[in-house]
Amino acid sequence: MSTSQQQTGALSGARTPQWVRALPMLLVVVDLTAEYAFSAHIAAGFPLAVLPVLVAFGYGPGAVALSTVGAVALQGLMAERVGHLTEQHHLWIYLATALAGVLGAVLAWQRIRQAHDLVQVRSVAEALQRTVLHPVPPTSGGLRTAGLYRAAQAEVPIGGDLYSICETRYGTRVLLGDVRGKGLDAVRTVADLLGAFRAVADETAHLNDLADLLDRQLQRVAGDRDDQELFATATLLQHDPATGHCLLVNRGHHAPLLLGPAGVRAVDAPEQLPLGLGGLSAAAPAAPADFTLEPGHTLLLFTDGLSEARDPSGAFYPVAERLATLPGTDPDRLVAALDEDVRTRCGLLTDDLAILALTPLGPAPDAPSD
Template sequence: MPRWVPWLPVALLLLDLLIEAVVPDAVAAGFLLTALPVVAAFSYGPALTAATTAGALALQILLALRAGHINEQHHVWVYIATLLSGVMGTALAWQRIRQNRNLLQARTVAETLQRTVLRPVPERAGGLRVAGLYRPAQAEVLVGGDLYEVCDTRFGVRVLLGDVRGKGLGAVRTVADVLGAFRAAAHDTPGLVDLADQLDRAVLRDATDRGDDELFATAVLLQYRPGADCVEIVNRGHTTPLLLAGGAITPVSCADELPLGLGHLGPPDERGKPTVVVLPPGHTVLLYTDGVSEARDATGTFYPLATRLTAFGDTTPDRVVSFLAQDVHQFAGLLADDLAVLALTPEH
């Protein structure tokens, strides 16, 4: 509610008194007070609205007494109209508060469910320091079409970051399905490529159930075994991960593979292998969605991610994520697409 709305009843009252003072004999300014209870109902509760009604009636009677018009028929009808306005205003205030309470409860339940779908990023997982950023393009929702998850499994830390085709509730449903499949399979599937294949089949099943032949999700999967000096990466049609090492920003070249849900369109006998990336302490892997790399300024220029990170220089995950959160916003303003970022580095 705008801050000026609660002041509307006061403004109406002052206007009425001003008119009464300026032209006391020519205008029955108390007539304006008939609308006062309904105006108050937009800002105040039933009790205060009822009190406003009583106050408006009392002031109308005092002003009519001052002008000597209290017994005139049209004044009596004004009193009745004010009383009816007060009844309707009180009922409106009660309904507004009841509706706001129901909306708050519904939003609380929705937020709880959304946070169950998209869990907070842990600061540490299996020997990795992790930082994450998630911003839906729609500010009023908590989950959009981007997704991420970090699971500490018996095979090591497994990370998923992806982007579902489409927007709205349909995209959120696919996000929930992909994350559910990843959380279940990440703990029982030995190979990272096998894990990606399971997610591919999960998205394909979802597309078949919906009758949507164009449903897919781009994704990048990462695996880190505690104590290792490298990570494994499988990229399914997603944006290219970056390796941050001091002042150098290096794209991580992975095999070109189809997005999740479209794997059946590729060669049946051809299976990719994970890309192994050396990751000593002090180096950081950056995973991100196209909400970062395709963010545009007012002139239509894409956000120069590698250039900005090179100028920034720091590779600490939380500082990189904080920098991107502020810098992308300053560069592009309002987001046109969902944005997700994960930064990971081995602990010393």
């Protein structure tokens, strides 16, 4: 079998439920049963006229053609069995079945073509996501890292949330944020911000200066688009791998949460205006929050897709409260448990979601020992 034939076969059955693919055989079995049980009272071959259409929903044009020939043959055998092979209404049903076969073949071809186009679109979208949102590395500098990104629209892999982790001469720098708006404009803003962050993260000594550069970049984007309400909330983190010393700048975003043996607490930093709105304040930026990320502790950064998820009663997801009940502080396990917990409590999420978990390199404190 050629590669193209294999792809066609795979696409013809792609995302088709098994019960749909079983319907043609079920119809044949029911029809034959009816033929032998009630042949004196019903024209059991007539329902076989829909067989090619049923086949078209689960198989390719070749299978539709074979099912059409088989359906007409069975109809003829059933009609011959009771002496009605050439009666006018039977001749018309043979013709109707043949026409259904032609329409079914066209339907199957169109379905496979759309499936192929969808595969290509998804491939492009996944490549775009990997280009704009680089995969979270397992380690960066002195940190073990894990992340989760889920766009609100399942068919669009990128939304208005963003993250990036860069190793620089000043330590590991992390950006996590949320752009105002949705759709393609939000994706363009995300790409602009991430590109600017990656370009200057290793060239800017002070974290507040880095935030100001991103602020001005977003102001330029807003001017180019004539959108004076464009902004992004963001958290910027800098981690020194030698000492565990961290600096944190909060530009209108949720305070990160620090998990450790003593429980869960927020890492408060002086809250500044979101990126893109810095020009509204003449005050000098406050100094970044200063803390140490110690072994056995994990820092969790997240967007409001997590904190503003609602359960069926309308209550917000209590992030800190739920974190206290989840197992350990290993980044991968923590992110996976948090993802499962929020979807269990809140069901389908309606906003973009981004989560980063960071912990100092070394054995995970909750990892099972050999």
